[in-house]
Amino acid sequence: MILPEFYDFCSRAKIISGENALEKIPGLLAGLHAGRPLIITDPGVQNAGLVDAVKQAMAGELESAPVYSDVPVDSDYHVVDKIAGVYRENQCDAIIAVGGGSVIDTAKGVNIVVSLGGKTLLDFQGAGAVRKKLNPLVILPTTAGTGSEMTLVAVIADPERREKMFFVSYFLLPDLAVLDARLTRTLPDFITAATAMDALSHACEAWYCLEKNPLSDALAFQAIDLICQNLLYVIQNPEDMQARLALANASTLAGAAFSNSMVGMVHNLGHVTGAVCHVPHGNCMAALLPYGLEYNLHRRGEIISQLLLPLAGPETYAATPRHQRAEKAIALIRQLNQDLHDATGGRHPRFLSEIRDRDGRRLVEKNMLPEIAEKALSDGARVPNPEELLADDAHMVLEHAWEGTPLDRTKIKTG
Amino acid sequence: MNRFTPFSNAPANLGQYPEIRPKTSCFRKAYIAVMLLVVGRGLEAAARVDPTVRRIFQQLPDGFCLCLGVGPAGPWMVAKKDKKGRLRYLGWQPRAARAHLRLTIKNLASAMRLFTFQESTALAFNYDRFIVEGSLPQALAFMRALDRVEVYLLPKIIARLAVKRYPDNSELPGWKKHLNRIRIYLRAFFPDLIRVIYKNI
Numbered sequence: 001m002i003l004p005e006f007y008d009f010c011s012r013a014k015i016i017s018g019e020n021a022l023e024k025i026p027g028l029l030a031g032l033h034a035g036r037p038l039i040i041t042d043p044g045v046q047n048a049g050l051v052d053a054v055k056q057a058m059a060g061e062l063e064s065a066p067v068y069s070d071v072p073v074d075s076d077y078h079v080v081d082k083i084a085g086v087y088r089e090n091q092c093d094a095i096i097a098v099g100g101g102s103v104i105d106t107a108k109g110v111n112i113v114v115s116l117g118g119k120t121l122l123d124f125q126g127a128g129a130v131r132k133k134l135n136p137l138v139i140l141p142t143t144a145g146t147g148s149e150m151t152l153v154a155v156i157a158d159p160e161r162r163e164k165m166f167f168v169s170y171f172l173l174p175d176l177a178v179l180d181a182r183l184t185r186t187l188p189d190f191i192t193a194a195t196a197m198d199a200l201s202h203a204c205e206a207w208y209c210l211e212k213n214p215l216s217d218a219l220a221f222q223a224i225d226l227i228c229q230n231l232l233y234v235i236q237n238p239e240d241m242q243a244r245l246a247l248a249n250a251s252t253l254a255g256a257a258f259s260n261s262m263v264g265m266v267h268n269l270g271h272v273t274g275a276v277c278h279v280p281h282g283n284c285m286a287a288l289l290p291y292g293l294e295y296n297l298h299r300r301g302e303i304i305s306q307l308l309l310p311l312a313g314p315e316t317y318a319a320t321p322r323h324q325r326a327e328k329a330i331a332l333i334r335q336l337n338q339d340l341h342d343a344t345g346g347r348h349p350r351f352l353s354e355i356r357d358r359d360g361r362r363l364v365e366k367n368m369l370p371e372i373a374e375k376a377l378s379d380g381a382r383v384p385n386p387e388e389l390l391a392d393d394a395h396m397v398l399e400h401a402w403e404g405t406p407l408d409r410t411k412i413k414t415g
Numbered sequence: 416m417n418r419f420t421p422f423s424n425a426p427a428n429l430g431q432y433p434e435i436r437p438k439t440s441c442f443r444k445a446y447i448a449v450m451l452l453v454v455g456r457g458l459e460a461a462a463r464v465d466p467t468v469r470r471i472f473q474q475l476p477d478g479f480c481l482c483l484g485v486g487p488a489g490p491w492m493v494a495k496k497d498k499k500g501r502l503r504y505l506g507w508q509p510r511a512a513r514a515h516l517r518l519t520i521k522n523l524a525s526a527m528r529l530f531t532f533q534e535s536t537a538l539a540f541n542y543d544r545f546i547v548e549g550s551l552p553q554a555l556a557f558m559r560a561l562d563r564v565e566v567y568l569l570p571k572i573i574a575r576l577a578v579k580r581y582p583d584n585s586e587l588p589g590w591k592k593h594l595n596r597i598r599i600y601l602r603a604f605f606p607d608l609i610r611v612i613y614k615n616i
Contacts, residue, residue, distance in 0.1 A: 005542075006542045007542075008543060166551065210537065210538060210541045211541045211542075262541070377555065377556070377559065378552035378555055378556070379552075379555075380551050380555065382555070383537055383540050383541060383555070383558075384537075384541050387579070387580065388578075388579040388580035390559075413580065413582075413583060413585065413586065414580070414583075415575070415580035415581040415582070415583060
């Protein structure tokens, strides 16, 4: 274990996980002195009947909770301001977010505006602008991947300036995160695969990036272990609630890990690819994760080799010679992508060139790669990456990730 | 005597004792001030000599002003992009211009770790040594420029500690590095430095 000279760690959300976890929300809200929450969700979650399930679980103990169900995929601050109006009109005193990353980040934004009394979210942009305790926030993740229920960040778009605004504060951590397998049961197999690979990338990057620390390591290790034991099983047995709950827990553990140790080049390139090509985040993460490990191998070989233990289990770890463990860990992640590709009938992409929209159109064209590489220089996730990643390096990695070929190690600049 | 009552013999006139204030090391403050001056002048010179640094500052808006320093009481370094699009080092007065980007190292001890190259710029960011006020992408661009300037200003053995990756020959050929280093040193410290010192005093 590496004990860094300095680290900080904060993870103070209460986690409720297990069977009938939803039923406990009213009592826990009462403990937070709240009794009239606003439920924030998106149309997909609403149509899947998950909000009804939540309301049903809370019925009898909580007065009728108003619902805002029109959060778009790329939520912006206008949506946040609008929901804040709904919250005030209905005289709510807490927020329950039911959904994935976009819904959770929107709910965090709404909580800033309604708690601090501003007219618009723009007043609170930046790191450290939120300096007071906010109203009670309960998060019910419906995907097992984002980990946003454990992070101190909210990312919300500014459509006029065409950029993503970052809100960073420990007060954005929710009061309560509820993991109930009923919320992820309806998730299609290819989305389950992509979101779980997102969680795996959070855990792996938390494990090898510069801000790793003993506490984030412990969480990341358990997250990888749970994902590797349950992901393929859930794809083949989607009704297994225990395995679904294990994935939800893995996502939360990975979220707590990366919220405190940050992420590196996989997210750096993934964020920009997503912004330029409108690609689902989980797909980018799945395609880029093996390349992030390969690129940093010469700097973090020993640390990456330890990933083999949660990825493959103790028998394989012990049977693999020490100098081969890192390579084997990378090969296993590639194999996991291949297995998911096969198990989902090809709907889980292995490379960037395989990512397609609903009509089968390729989303990432090769001629977009130089633009992605250039824009990646402005993304904060490149700072914690162990090896320097300049535009030329990013372009080289993206070309390999697009074609699906292993990195040409001779092209990696080691200084 | 009961060992759990250590204050039982404390003098009654506690109020007369002066409050202990942390000392500021003048030497450390002076060292950081000199380093910030070198960085500021180096940035100005590198922005004219090195194409990479020039491109970084070209992408920032005209009139852009950045301030790098140590909290809470300095020292500081202020630089501004002038109307002709050139970066100018303005000196060590933080009120010389309104900063669009302010990077504050949280305390003198952290600044010493950074400027004695015990920690690279990236590691200092990761260890939360900085307060960033302004745009994060612009802060990242400034960090890239700073790394490049350190490569020019410092000998390789020290610069390797200051940057994440020391550029090899394919990134920056040796002859070019040495030639640019001479040009940056000449520009940074000879004709114009007296003007800056005179203006700030």
